Amino acid sequence: MSSYGNPTMTEHTKVDFGADGVDGETASTPGPTVLEKAAPRSERMASNKIECNACPVLCQISEGRTGACDRYANSDGRLIRVDPVVFVSRTLAVGDGAGEAAAVEFGASPATGGDAAVAAPAAAAQQDQALFVTGVGASSTYPDYKPAPFIVSSKLEGVDMVTVVTEGIFSYCSFKVKIDTDRFLGPEQSNVRCQGEIVGHVTTAEYGSQMLSLGGVHHLTGGSKKEGRVTCDMMLALGNKQAVELTIDGGASLVIRAGAAPIVDGVEEQRMRVGCGSATIGIFAKQWFGHVDEVVVVDDHITGVLTEHQAGRCLGMTRSGLKIRGRKSTPGRYFQVANPGTGWGGTDIQDPLAIIEGFDPAVARPGMRLLMVSTTGEHAQWYELDADLVPRIAEMPTDVLRTVERIGENCEPSLATVLFLGGAGGSLRAGATENPVLLTRAIKQRLVNVTCGGAPAYVWPGGGITVMVDVTRMPDRSFGTVPTPAIVAPIEFTMSYDVYRDLGGHLDAVRSLESVLANGPDHVEGAPLARRTLARHPDNPWPLGMPPMLG
Template sequence: MLDDPTTAARPAADEKIRCDACPVMCYIKPGATGACDRYANDAGELVRVDPHVLLDRALAQGASVVPFNRGGDWDGKLLASPETFVTAIGAGTTYPDYKPAPFIVSAEVDGVDMVTVVTEGIFSYCGVKVKIDTDRFLGPEQATVRAAGEAVGHVTTSEYGSQMLSLGGVHHLTGGAKKEGRVTCEALLELCNGKAVELAIDGGSTVIVQAGKAPIVNGFQEERMRVGCGSATIGMFAKQWLGKADEVVVVDDHITGVLSEHQAGKLLDIPETGIKMKGRRSTPGRYFQVAEPGTGWGGTNITDPLSIIGPFDPKVAWPGLRLFFISTTGEHSAYYELDEALQPVAKALPADLLASTERVKENCEPALSTVLFMAGAGGSLRSGVTENPVRLTKSVKDALTYVTSGGAPVYVYPGGGITFMVDVTRLPENAFGYVPTPALVAPIEFTLKLSDYEALGGHMTEVRPVSSIPHGEATLSLAPRGDNPWPLAPNSAKRSHG
């Protein structure tokens, strides 16, 4: 229950109660939940529906869980409980914002008194960055991304072997129509909680995205991201093609590579072949814009590789010239030999070139969708940590305060404020919630030395040991992820701050 000193006497069990966990301020009937499905009226008492998540290293080590001390009053002493970390998942919020954080808990770690301030933040300024490892063209930059027909984000600049989407943000959540905000909030919540969401991109593809899973583009599940651009692929595999083909073309939407012209081919003394490429020549053996972007060969719109070449130069080419085409994922390949008229004739792929195709595939990493939650911690959230919020910001920037989200490491952006980003797959399941303003609710924890907390003007009267939190149905103990640093040892953790 969220204690509020201004709250009147407890209502009767058959009366509605007003929830003050977010700005919506729902009136909740007995036995019902609020609009967010996170708080309920239990016989006149406001209760949290989901359990409060605790990370317990003893579970990861296979040991039995030591129950929390439920008997007697706390004597005010700091108790050593370095094996348990209290996350913000299920902890509650600071709304209205004069309240201290719901949990400010202490523990002794290696002889040092530590404190963790735990809050479920209500984030209107939030969104997700989606990294989709695929060679497919999903849509032009700045194209609108839609969920259920509503604009929820846009395509941003692609990265090496990955297409990037920026979804959410305050303008989609609150700056448009009511339906746009609702659909945006639903899509963000599903993505952050590891659910699959179908997105349609204006002028591009339909893609089903799920954190930690391969994307499904236009109904087909992707298998791999590209090994590199066409030029890089030439450089990596030129020696393996030497003597097996006279000319190799690696088809790519970005840079298509041509072996005989490429510097790698020159160093291997591969003779000129008289090939004529379409597109814009960049540097030797590297061509831009050989075709339009698409879902065909190498992220282009072609299905026939011969469509990107012109006639061979008869002064240079020769009958029997072996021509090998391959895409940057190895998914597409074709082999030709020139006839007496120097026309390419399709042939079965020789075994040695088939082996090199498999080698290209082997060097491609699996296609994957990565969902990164990004949000800015506002001044109101920071006031739940200290009466002078700017000191918390400075403490984070000075690396005195270690920021986590559900116990997972975050990247804190340089510059003003506390803008952080976290991989949603590194949090416990269903770590995110929402409020119908609309906004997302996400866990955030600040861990620092107790002495530093006191120095920045923290709410010292609210500090209590982990052992004071009752263990039962209202809490859920989970083993921490093995690849996450232990939040209570931030000095030894690999930091993710910018």
């Protein structure tokens, strides 16, 4: 147990009772949100404690303290959710262009600093399409038999809409990390470690990116307690856009943060490859024509040789007589010219001539011009053959240097992309309907829009509701944990009222935005909701306006 008044206790924002601010931001209402989640008092529980049943841990919380998850607290015998509920505004501007504005009071008057949406809920209700209630800070449905914390009605172009809002407790979840780099990170299927514990593995490389799968139920629950705890902490940090240090067995050390350049073995990556060696030949062959006699684009996967490549042949270039190591695939395309590594083109070589076996004296001639370059343009060297057909370093001509610079220009910035992947299982669906399979079917029929913190979620085909979302498009501090261990993540289901009725939704729990703003989650008159309001991420469609819901 820990005091919710201690701001250094946890990553999550804490709202002290009656406080006016959250991390320097202005809370739209004072104090935390009161919830009716306290379980019936046990005879063996101290009188100054209440039991929280928001997750299976069932913490017994003393007055003025939080439970093990730091998300719920005991305030004068009432169980409260200490984080404010996050709203997304359609009308607020993103001031810094970074995708999420600082928390702003929706409708605040510069003269008074008040919140017009709370002071005049009727006016807010008239603008209900301009606010969207996310699951961030909303609380969960555990122990699952009750409706979701918020089932909010609104209107969209005259159509009655319903959004079911909750925080899901996800044991079956992971993060897929896309790392834009040609550097060798580690063998496929190698273990990825955090603080020495195995937390995931290296998966298949994609075009210009190395891929990791991190977390998952087996690491959360299938290993030691320490493995589960470290995995959960690592996943929480990744989801909340914080830097995480990882090591790969037989490979590199990494620092990964969503939306930032990855750091590989202490070096910040700059560029994603323009293409494989063969593709680079195809892109730039015409620009090299007339300025070079041969080009080798070094690549761990497919190294390209210009005069043998179909692009060079179509331009009428004659063979240079260059002999290259590796396994020939098709003309001008070679596999396995070197081992994977952090050198030229994602290989382990530092001297590009190491992959050249020599030149055929029947074809090559002194003075031939050779460019060797990597798929990012970060490595490049110009050679000219001497009388013995030995490549000698020479000054690179200006026209050729321009093509190398253009390779770099066409490389996208290296980024680490973090995708949350979670299965919204049976218990979470019970908060939306008494017959959960109908919600699943409606989603697959594109009658329901699924979002996570207002960000669009991709729903995987096949059974169940397996969602995937880019964490950079979600509000800050969207993720939490419970010590089972599991990840807590927001999820929202938006649909027309008719669809919600037909799938057996909890119609008696549907409330207007006006009621939510004025009375909070417990229908307590005059107890407005503690919330923070953020501008919509500029890349996100408005959650109430997605075509699948009406089309």
